[in-house]
Amino acid sequence: MIKRIKLRSLFIGGCITLFFLVLVGRVFWIQVLQGDFWQKRAADTWAHTTIIRAQRGQITDRNGSMLASDVPAYTVVVEPDVIQEQGIRDEVVEGLHGILNKPVSELEELIDAKDKDGNLYKNREVRNEGWKVDQEVADKITEFAKKLEKEHDIRETGVGWVKDQKRYYPKDSLAAHVLGYTDRDGKAVAGLEYFYDKLLKGTDGYLDYQSDGKGVKLPDAAETYKPVVNGDKLRLTIDSTIQYYIEDAMKEAYDEYQPKSMTVIAADPNTMEILGMANLPTFNPNEYWKTQDQGDFYNHAIKSIYEPGSTFKIVTLAGTVQEKLFDPNAKFQSGQIRIKGYSRPLHDIKRAGWGQITYLEGVKRSSNVAFVKLGYEMLGQDKLKQYIDNFGFDEKTGIDLPGEVKGRITPEWPVEFATLAYGHGKVQVTPIQQLAAVSAVANGGKLLKPHMVKEIADPNTGKVTVTKPEVVRQVISAETAKKTGSYLEQVVADQEIGTGRHAYIEGYRVAGKTGTAIKVEGQNYDNSKVLVSFIGYAPVNDPKIAVIVIIDEPNAEVGGGTAAAPVFKKIVSQSLEYMGVPKVYTEKDKKAGKAQTAAASVRKTPNLVGQNMKSAKEELIDQGFDFESVGGGPSVVSQYPAAGTALSSGQKVYLLSEQGDKPTIPDLRGESLRDALEVLTLLKVGIQVDGEGYVSKQQESVNNGKTKVSLTLKPDEQMGEESDTASAEAGDPSTQPTSELTSELTSDLNTGENAASSN
Structure with a gap:
């Protein structure tokens, strides 16, 4: 009996000793041989890093109008395990389809998806329809979740959103090829977004700290902080x-x-x-x-x-x-x-x-x-x-x-x-x-x-x-x-x-x-x-x-x-x-025929009479005047309009050189009656006028050795009734009857044989 007790004691003691030796060996294995591994594992457990996202730089036009900026965004998420547990799968599918317009089949696949172990996923993003949506959509998701909570008397619905940020272009397609864009992951793809990406995206900051199992920060624990560097702002030359x-x-x-x-x-x-x-x-x-x-x-x-x-x-x-x-x-x-x-x-x-x-x-x-x-x-x-x-x-x-x-x-x-x-x-x-x-x-x-x-x-x-x-x-x-x-x-x-x-x-x-x-x-x-x-x-x-x-x-x-x-x-x-x-002059001036505006607001005809024709042309070209030369002589003997005349838009300058027996007649189509008569009078030719308005057709003939020009006029179709009335009130000669205007001009400018005829 005593022997049996001794054997049992010896066996138990041996087992205890063996267990102790195994325990000591295990401790030695863990703390000494695998010490670095477990030390790192422990540090990973209590160490945490919080990323501080950099703000991508704004892009504005030359006047400060916003063209691109980061704005708050929201990504819709679902929890398949919670949804299935609460028995609200079909309602969630129907509700998200109505809000996001995502196909029902894709929503069902998303909520029913399982991992490799056959377990339902805990969290899944609803891409692409629910990815980085705006505040309005996020509010609809919140209302939908509250509705589910109320109808089913539950605290968790498995439907929600997480706050994010996205690139936003407030003027939509305006200057799209200049700005380019960033994709949904924030990667620059084209345009200035891509060219200046390094400057725009900035550098994320972070905070490393240690906490216990409940996430409470450990007192006196070491921490590392790197401040965020936000992206540079671009002010473009674009208006x-x-x-x-x-x-x-x-x-x-x-x-x-x-x-x-x-x-x-x-x-x-x-x-x-x-x-x-x-x-x-x-x-x-x-x-x-x-x-x-x-x-x-x-x-x-x-x-x-x-x-x-x-x-x-x-x-x-x-x-x-x-x-x-x-x-x-x-x-x-x-x-x-x-x-x-x-x-x-x-x-x-x-x-x-x-x-x-x-x-x-x-x-x-x-x-x-x-x-x-x-x-x-x-x-x-x-x-x-x-x-x-x-x-x-x-x-x-x-x-x-x-x-x-x-x-x-x-x-x-x-x-x-x-x-x-x-x-x-x-x-x-x-x-x-x-x-x-x-x-x-x-x-x-x-x-x-x-x-x-x-x-x-x-x-x-x-x-x-x-x-x-x-x-x-x-x-x-x-x-x-x-x-x-x-x-x-x-x-x-x-x-x-x-x-x-x-x-x-x-x-x-x-x-x-x-x-x-x-x-x-x-x-x-x-x-x-x-x-x-x-x-x-x-x-x-x-x-x-x-x-x-x-x-x-x-x-x-x-x-x-x-x-x-x-x-x-x-x-x-x-x-x-x-x-x-x-x-320099306005549309109203042209509509009013040749009515002059204030001297400071119009260009005036230079004095070209007496100059050689080549230098006169060069001077007009240099100053941007539209002109036409008449005759083949070497110098300018007369001009129209006269020197110092304020020109309205589109009015030509006519340079007249010495004329032979048969004068050269310029193309006067498109000119007002007054301008046509002025030029023809300087050329000392007979004139016949038919119609009113602007010259639409001209024809030359010779009668008793004297050149005669017949002008056919048509009204300016672009001149509205209101403009005509205003022109008449301003004394625009183009609104006067043709016979009156012709007589007025010829009597003012010519006498005797040089007088123009009018029918």
Whole structure:
């Protein structure tokens, strides 16, 4: 018995000893051999990190109007295990479908989903319909959850939301291609959001601390704090009002012509600050996922290259003016021209041409032959290519937007250099390159780097970095730029033959150039597909805005002058008035015939009598007057209107030289009766008038050796009844009966044989 007790005691003692040894070994294993592992495991249990999200920088226009900012957002979440436990699955599916418009099948799949162990998920986000929704949707979710609680007398419904933040663009699609967007995860995707992402997104902060199992912070525990660095704020050069003018004018033309795409850029030519940039089709960055066609995200203004056509002639013109090769009064044979080694002739849009015309008329009519002679024959291949490179067409402009490409200028054969002079063949450019080039003409010859951001402000330090204009190079002299601008002004000012006449803006001096380029399909030109454009600036005497308009494949047979120029006109006229640029004269002046405004507000005719005809023409060109010379004499013997006369918009200056036996009669169509009679009276010819209003037709005849001109008049269809009444009250001669006006003028100006006849 005693022995049995001893054996039991020994066994129990051995077991206790063995257990103790195992316990000691286990403690040694855990605390010594695995000490580092368990120490880290314990630290992870009581250590916590709270992320402090950085605020993405705001983007505003030049005047502080908000274009992009972070705003509170809410993500809808569900708890499948709670929903199933409460037995409200079908009600939740139906309710969320009504609020979020998410398909029922997808909601059922979301709520019924299980993990790999076969357990229902505890939390799931409702994407994409419930992801980062606004306050209104979050409020509806809250009301729905409360309704479930009340109807089922439960505390937990498994339906709710978590607070978040998202990028918001308050003006929707306005300037979408400039701003770009961030996706739902906050990742920058395109535009300025992408280009300046590092500055905009900032750096998240954090707080490391230790707590017990209930989350209560441990006293005297070590903690690490890194402050948040919010993103920089961008103030753009864009003016949201001008941007609106651009997009509004584009939509009107887009609806009419249904083109493949449209692009417009506006800039201050003195600084190359971009005032507006837009493309159609476009997208809404707040709902970018709804845009199916990826081409709608494409910013053609900086990413597309195209054959420019006649707008490129500005470079050729500027080069020949700089080299003192351009004589506006010299003449050439229009129609066609042959290039040595090339079998087919190059020709004008009007293949028969206009006969012997001056180079200035060639510019107005956009004669290809004129520019082949100027660029290929006068400048020569090397000089022409040098000016093209100097104007920046062989390099990127460096604009602060992602994805910019550069043009391709690759002529090899003589005929390719000849067509290069008028913007066809081996030449492809971007819209932003062209705008930078024409701005150099506008600003006195300086090629500037275009930019989108006016200043960058650091909200953490208050530091503000201002973007200053950057001169790339001086491409032409200020004198050359002024002269080139005066010739381009004639393209718009000449309301009879100027290809840019539809860009004429009442009260502002406008310079510009049209372009119509047939597109290449494969290896050949496809006449059914064209790209039409207009580029220009205003006012010529003090440029405030330069604009390029491009319409790719309009659905009608139109050119740059008929389709793109009116878009330019609408944008620039609205923008100049918005910018407070005063008009030289007003639309009311034109409606009132030749009624004069205050002397300070109109331009007056210079005294040209006695000057030689060449210098008189140059003076009028330089000052931006539309004019016509009559006769072939070397000097000006008379002029109309007389020196010092205040001119209304669109009124021509007529220069008369010595006349032979048979006087030269100018084209007077479109002129008022008073102007027509004044000019014809100076020419000492007989006059016959039929009708009232403005000259619609004229016919010459000779009776007893004396030249007689018959004028057919028609009323100005644009003059409303109210304008006519106002004009009559103001004493506008155009509202007087034809016979009275003719008699009045002839009696005032002439006697005897010089008197004009009237029927």
